[in-house]
Amino acid sequence: MFSSPRFFAIVASIALAISGHAAENFDQFFRKNPTGTPTIDVYFSPLGGCTQAVVRELDGAKKTVLVQAYSFTNAPIAQALVGAHHRGVDVKMILDKSQRTEKYTEADFTAHAGIPTWIDSVHAIAHNKVMIIDDSTVITGSFNFTKAAEEHNAENLLVIHNAPDLAAKYTANWFVHQKHSEPYEGR
Numbered sequence: 001m002f003s004s005p006r007f008f009a010i011v012a013s014i015a016l017a018i019s020g021h022a023a024e025n026f027d028q029f030f031r032k033n034p035t036g037t038p039t040i041d042v043y044f045s046p047l048g049g050c051t052q053a054v055v056r057e058l059d060g061a062k063k064t065v066l067v068q069a070y071s072f073t074n075a076p077i078a079q080a081l082v083g084a085h086h087r088g089v090d091v092k093m094i095l096d097k098s099q100r101t102e103k104y105t106e107a108d109f110t111a112h113a114g115i116p117t118w119i120d121s122v123h124a125i126a127h128n129k130v131m132i133i134d135d136s137t138v139i140t141g142s143f144n145f146t147k148a149a150e151e152h153n154a155e156n157l158l159v160i161h162n163a164p165d166l167a168a169k170y171t172a173n174w175f176v177h178q179k180h181s182e183p184y185e186g187r
């Protein structure tokens with residue numbers, strides 16, 4: 001009887017039930033995170049959900065969003081930043097100096113919307129791609145906040161939740177760069 005197809009079907013369904021339960025526990029433990037342990041999600045371009053992940057985090061921002069961007073041509077992300085700004089979230093942004101020579105970009109759109117923006121021209125390139133949200137979430141990776149990074153490039157993006165210690169380090173670095181940057185009004 002133990003070699004019957006029916007027996008294997010029963011074993012397989014029990015195994016599925018157990019693994020489903022384990023996955024649910026994993027989800028509860030790591031994502032809802034009752035212990036305060038940081039949790040990390042990763043996304044890959046092209047078309048692997050990077051833009052949607054950033055927009056989702058910005059839509060959930062409650063107090064602060066600090067941005068460091070090299071290039072900025074991603075319309076959904078720009079709209080989410082402006083949306084957060086309009087909700088009263090304190091949004092600030094530092095951009096690379098190449099922003100000055102590019103044609104009108106999303107950075108001009110967000111600057112015109114009233115988001116305080118600076119250009120960091122101290123470095124060969126200001127190549128960071130970082131967002132720090134509510135002193136707790138850090139978003140970073142190779143993913144530029146651009147249409148090309150979403151649609152055409154091979155990129156990665158980490159979304160790190162419940163990470164106040166890490167967020168504090170990124171925030172300190174954000175202000176190091178902000179101090180030697182110049183205000184940008186948009187064009």
Ligand SMILES: [Zn+2]
Nearest residue numbers: 120122176177
């Ligand atoms: Zn700098």
